[in-house]
Amino acid sequence: MTFKKVAKISGIVIVIIYALIGFFLTSAFFAIKLHITNDPGAVDFNDRYFQEVSQKEIYQNKNLKDTTQNNDAIIYYKIMVLNEYFPKNAKLILDAFNKSKNFIMAERMFDALNLYLKDNKDIQEKFDYAKIISKNMKGNRCDSNIYKWMNMDEWSVFKQAVVKDTNTIDSIAGITNVCSRLIASVLVGEQIRLFDSTKEGYKKWVAPLKILANETKISWGITGIKEFTAIDIERYLKDKKSDYYIGEKYEHLLDFKTENIEDERYKRLIDNKNHKYAYLYAAIFLKQVMHQWNKAGFDISNRVEILATLYNVGFISSVPKADPKVGGSHIKIKGKTYTFGSLAYEFFYSGELIDEFPFPKGSKLFKD
Known part of the structure; x- marks a missing residue:
């Protein structure tokens, strides 16, 4: 075949290809223009359900707040019911509601699920019971804290102050294996009685600066450690024969760096810039009395109120027994008397x- 014939055939083929491309493009253009390619679609099988849901009274009420007195309870009840059957979906709704606190959206999440649950009579009966609960819920709503002492202005000041020590308390918790919340709990007992708006020191320093009250006389530091208690804590750390001995790895936690031990002890406990030792002494004491009681056969490792009471009354009153009492110093707050524990x-x-x-991951307040 000659070169001319090959060139001629190739040219014809190219022209045909371009012609076909042009034909398809033109056809597609007119098909779109004339709506020939439109998918007419179909009405969803559940369309009627969608319409009914959209007309629910709660969705039509423009004045309905996202959360009302009973709405949270209704959602949590329905989540509890759903968890019996579909725990994964229950958790998804729980997480979404806790994050958004949007009652309407939570109800719509249940509406979406009901596409698959509407024929389940058992679960629907339980869901319907939520309406009965809502209608029967009565009582006067109180927006204040049920713990009355937490409603006072001084409590707000304390929270702002203690938050500054979060990293320090966490560090001590890690060193001693004592729950950070337990350490904070005994701090609360010591500080709240000092957070008195009628006292000059509180008005002049504590409240304006949002700092913790620091004791320097009978008790020392923000955690109120007495000198003789501090000495006992240090001694029991190294006394292997003591019932308070907590182990070799803790023996050197309170070693002194100077020969003037009394002065160093005082300064480390009342240090207003770094509360490390105030928390460290407190945590070690809690661990020591817990170990004493465990050794005697009485587990108080999950008894916050007993541990706090012992912290307040000291080693001398720490006598292991089957029925320990909650108490300690009486603290008067806004006319009401509480105990330290x-x-x-x-x-x-x-x-x-x-x-x-x-909270600790388990029920125990000590890791070892």
């Missing part, structure tokens, strides 16, 4: 400052 207990389980001082 009860204040620590109420704070620990109040949920206040839970981000800064979380």
Whole structure:
């Protein structure tokens, strides 16, 4: 075949290809223009359900707030019910609601699930019971804290002050294996009685600067350690025969750097710039009395109120027994009297400052 014939055939092929491309492009243009390619679609099988859901009274009420007195309870109840059948979906709704606190969106999440649950009579009956609960919920809502002493202005000042020490308390918790929230709990007992708006020192220094009250006389530092208690804590760290001995790895936690021990002890406990030793002495004491009681056969490792009471009354009153009593110093706050142990207990389980001082992963307040 000659070169001319090859060139001629190639040219014809190229022209045909371009012609076909042009034809398809033109056809596509007119098909789109004339709506020939439009998918007419279909009405969803559940369209009626979607319409009914959109007309729900709660979605039509423009004045409905995201959260009302009963709405949270309804959502949490329905989540609890759903968890019996579909725990994964229950957790997804729980996480979303806790993050947004949006009642309407939570209800819509349940509406979406009901596409698959509407024929489940058992779960629907339980969901319907939420409406009955809502109608029967009565009582006067109180927006203040049920722990009355946490409603005072001084408590707000204390929280701002202690948050500054979060890293220090965490560090001591790591060194001693004592729950950071337990350490904070005994601090609460010591500080709240000093957070008195009628006292000159509070008005002049503590409240304006949002700092912790520092004791320098009978008790020392922010955690109120007495000198003789500090000496006992140091001694028991190294006395292997003592019931308070907590182990070799802790023996050197309170070693002194100078020969003037009395002066160094005082300065380390009242140091207003660094509260490390104030928390360290407190944590070690708690661990020592816990170990003493465990050795005697009485586990108080999850008894915040007892540990706090012992912290307040000291080693001399730490006598292991089957029925320990909660108490300690009487602290008067706004006309009501509390005990040291009860204040620590109420704070620990109040949920206040839970981000800064979380609960331990297990029920025990000590890791070892």
